[in-house]
Amino acid sequence: MNTLVQQLIPSSFIKQSKLAMLKLPSQTLKTVIVPVTGMLIFVFLWSLAASNIDTSLGKFPGPRAVSEQVMNLYQEHNAERVKAQAFYGRQEIRNAQRLEADPGYQVKIRSYTGKETFLEQIGTSLITVISGFVLAAIIAIPLGIAVGLSKSMNQAINPIIQVFKPVSPLAWLPIVTMVVSALYTSDDPMFAKSFVVSMITVTLCCIWPMVINTSVGVSAMNPDWVNVSKVLRLPALKHVQKIVLPASIPAIFTGMRMSLGIAWMVLIAAEMLAQNPGLGKFVWDEFQNGSSQSLSRIMTAIFVIGIIGFLLDKCMQQLQKLMSWDKASAER
Secondary structure (H helix, E strand, O other), X not given: OHHHHHHHOOHHHHHHHHHHHHXXXXXXXXXXXXXXXHHHHHHHHHHHHHOOOEEOOEEOOOHHHHHHHHHHHHHHHHHHHHHHHHHHHHHHHHHHHHHHHOOOOOOOOOOOOOOOOHHHHHHHHHHHHHHHHHHHHHHHHHHHHHHHHOHHHHHHHHHHHXXXXXXXXXXXXXXXXXXXXXXXXXXXXXOOHHHHHHHHHHHHHHHHHHHHHHHHHHXXXXXXXXXXXXXXXXXXXXXXXXXXXXXHHHHHHHHXXXXXXXXXXXXXXXXXXXXXXXXXXXXXXXXXXXXXXXXXXXXXXXXXXXXXXXHHHHHHHHHHHHHOOOHHHHHO
16 A cells, blocks of 8 residues: 555655645744744833833833723723613604604704714724825825826926925824815815814825835836837827736835825824824823823723734735735735
């Protein structure tokens, strides 16, 4: 039987399988044990440093205090949801009673105006950053393609990009606030002004990396592909669709990943100053509150901000893998 197996399966394949089995523990060590060890060392050093730092609000929060606040914030969210359900339940009973007494009564549904919970603020921040990022992409990618295809456009736009690219979001925010207040004057606005201010501030700060990377990707396109397009006499839009976009997708997604990271950082500062209900406002409110739990709540928000930023980048990387023909560049 063993002789038959040896005849059917080449010896080289058996050797490669044995080598793969030997490499498996080392791969597991690199992918699992090493990162976990790094995190444990970080938690130990954090706990050691926190026990030796005293602030005006008490001890600096360590891992235990942050984990406790995670549970507290989750319980507060559940308690607030119970209050909201009770509010709508009482309102439904009251409206039913009014309709029974007066069939012509026009039912008015009032919204629950309780405290926005930490989980709801996370959702608000995600909606704001994605809205600002999508708006920036709609503007930046076509502009970057135009700049990459035309040297004259590049010479005209490049100075503007270099001037506005380093401007801080804190400098944009007062201008955006005044412009939105002047133009967004509806009595029944679809979106709150604070949301619009935060979204536009995010857009202004994350638009430039997308423009730059898209234009670089387009201008660095393989000349042979351009010649193929000329030979086939593709119209301008077909040329962009069939040649330019596939060739520049890696550069476009590099700019999008950079912009999304910038957008997430900018949003927190914008929410602090614009008082848009989100993670930035949560951090600012806790800082102003000055309670014994404020520091641990702020540290919890910092970890949540970092984890969400990491997940957003991973999502963008997976999207790049799906859309890019160059799988090697998408892995980076």
